[in-house]
Amino acid sequence: MYDKLLIELSRPGHTGFSLPELPEYYGGAESILPSSCLRKSELDLPELSEPEVVRHFIALSVKNHHIDKGIYPLGSCTMKYNPKVNDVIASLPGFSSAHPHSPADCVQGTLELMYDMQNILAAISGMDSITLQPAAGASGEFTALLMMKAYHKKQNRKNIIIPDSAHGTNPASVALAGYNMVKLPSNNKGLIDTEKLASVCDKDTAGFMLTNPNTLGLFENDIEKIATIVHESGGLLYMDGANLNALLGLVRPGDMGFDIVHFNLHKTLSTPHGGGGPGGGALGVKSFLEPFLPIPVVSRKSGKTEKYTYFLDFNRPDSIGKVHGFYGNVAIAIMAYAFIRQLGPEGLKNIAKTAIINANYLKENLKEDYILPYDSPCMHEFVLSGDKQLEHGVKTSAIAKRILDFGIHAPTVYFPLIVHEALMIEPTESESKQSLDYFISVMKQIAREAKENPEIVNSAPTNTPVGKLDEAKASKNLDVCWKSKVYK
Amino acid sequence: MIPEELKYSKEHEWVKIDGDIATVGITDYAQGELGDIVFIELPAVGSKVEFMKPFGTIEAVKAVSDLFSPISGEVTEINTALEDDAGIINSSPYGDGWIIKVKISDPSEINKLLDPDGYKNLIDQD
Structure with a gap:
């Protein structure tokens, strides 16, 4: 998996621009700029060509997950496609x-x-x-x-x-x-x-x-x-x-x-x-x-x-x-x-109807595998509990991480607080029946794994740019910026 | 894990009584439910805490919760080690992860707390 910093890619002489030399009649930079404005050391910036920079950022961008790349059933957030x-x-x-x-x-x-x-x-x-x-x-x-x-x-x-x-x-x-x-x-x-x-x-x-x-x-x-x-x-x-x-x-x-x-x-x-x-x-x-x-x-x-x-x-x-x-x-x-x-009144109505149908379709297909604490027709989202999986030592946080292995963003977890081990799922109207069926198959597979081989779920994710993270450290060590040797 | 020698609150704090000083922490069950604990906000030494009123907050990766004082009194000591590494509460909830010590002002409140069996019943219902 691509894991480089620009500074690590830097090679002397690589450049993405060409500036003309300062014409001789200026008599050098010293004669037109006050000495306080003149650099005393070389600029500590990475040296790269434009294609190298573009490839770097494209390589980084594909590591991210977003609605243009896959399902994003983050409950309460309505992560729909943006035309x-x-x-x-x-x-x-x-x-x-x-x-x-x-x-x-x-x-x-x-x-x-x-x-x-x-x-x-x-x-x-x-x-x-x-x-x-x-x-x-x-x-x-x-x-x-x-x-x-x-x-x-x-x-x-x-x-x-x-x-x-x-x-x-x-x-x-x-x-x-x-x-x-x-x-x-x-x-x-x-x-x-x-x-x-x-x-x-x-x-x-x-x-x-x-x-x-x-x-x-x-x-x-x-x-x-x-x-x-x-x-x-x-x-x-x-x-x-x-x-x-x-x-x-x-x-x-x-x-x-x-x-x-x-x-x-x-x-x-x-x-x-x-x-x-x-x-x-x-x-x-x-x-x-x-x-x-x-x-x-x-x-x-x-x-x-x-x-x-x-x-x-x-x-x-x-x-x-x-x-x-x-x-x-x-x-x-x-x-x-x-x-x-673009949608007009009928189109807007179809948004709500489709969002509701999609959520109910997921709910009905998953309520045998996960606990559904409030079993009534839902609107655009619903909340499952991971308590059945917890009996096998698999927490909802582990289920959420296992979902990432399948190219799907995790649902909202541990919210609302009134549901223990909550998984809050909102598919939105953007998802087709095919992608809903894929999500269902993934959730069923994870429920099966939790029962038969909990270690698979508890060690996830393994198919993502980075694996299981130290979440406490991620919340505490906030300063992770690369620091220039010059500007310290 | 529910030590026999401690008393418990319905909000999952434990209390160890030693003369007129009460040591307060959160239970093993509570730290397990919270998950990785990241920060804790402690009261100042000398401040007053009240029975079942919030005295601080605890922040875990998945949620932030109030800490409730299982006893009224004056804070005599706080566990400053938690300010650097609140994760101690995860690894040692009843030992190094203690949170505050309180000089008890109303000993009768001790009778309002749960004994180990009562606390076990509480978390079994959860």
Whole structure:
């Protein structure tokens, strides 16, 4: 397996450029540059030709796993295929060359797209107003909590209720926004216990953050009752839109009674993610929360020559302010817009349906081999438990590593916390029946190995660029950069 | 592995009582469930800890958890060796992997803790 550093490939005299000699009439570098700017030693950089550099990075790139290379069933992350045309459209010079400080009349096209995108997301979610500004999901949550605070104003509502099946970012956002978290245990079906919810909703409740479908991939059937309970206490109902892929075109958060919802443009609407960003965390709200949206809001008025003129509205006295530099990650919104416009309403509906069918197909085919703690029809994902394999001394972490040997990314493991030895699987709509069948055959083989020859699973991976890693060391020794001999 | 001479909390801490000093750590079961432990955040010597309230956090490769104090009192000593290598808790949960020592302020709390059989029942249900 390729394992080289550029510096190890370096050979004296190899070069990827040719610069002219400094003409003699300058009288040498010493005569035109101050001595403090002159190097005293040779530059300690690798010497390589352009093809050598290209081959190096290509060799590195094929060691990586990504959705363009194979299945990526990472539960809760919606690792779907990103159509390349999205990138082409976001790279059009009119978009990609626009400076963020450009005056509004120079970027009418971009503003029009953002305005249309707001309307499209409002239609998809059943909300009245949208901001594209938050950077990603957790940023959307935080923005929503700040808006809740602004809405409740002087009422001293200090609690946010979160179910134990929530995404890990929810409690973190609550803490960052200065609220107390009230944890709500799920019932034995893995759903919200409405009686318990009613018992914790009171005059201190600022809001309830719910992921629907939840992290077990189950749809909260009592959602209308939940909305009533929360609203009667005076609290707001927030939907973590992380799992929106399962709902596209089928159900709208606004119709379910949610007051605020965030979108993960990078997940649901197919822009590249998983490498640390950037993401897009658009937020939708009902009209009574509209005054609190972050500034600026993209708006339009009748134009003199064109039908409309688009502008950035900063004159919003009740706004919570800005939550991101400039207007958010606009290129992500453009890619998501391109994705939506290619598919249209029927296409979006087919996404949700296919994602749901794919997840149920995997679930039904794997529930004999692995424990399925919550056995009911799932939405876009489901959670298995590795407890059956644990009886043979095979932990879920070992199963996850064995999966890598087959050219498949591991599912999310040990989350949600309410399932012991959890394996959270989300195939997305991108996978064909053939690739789902391959995944099933791999999972069945690993279950068999765990029973008959656990050592095979416990010593995995053996078919990857690096084998079993020292995970504790990987978390502690963070500085693994090569250091130049000169710049120490 | 559940030593006979220790008391246990429902949150998987163990306590060794020695006069008015309680030594606290996490159980072998807890370290096994957490997996490779990477970091631990300890309270300051002299700070107060409360019965079944968080006194620190423990970070393993797969999750971060609160540490709950099985007894109220004042922290008299912390295991500083864990700051360099929290993995000691994996290799020696009841020995070198102890976490804090507490001067007990309310000895009656000891009766609220589980005995070895009670703790065994708890983890068998898990």
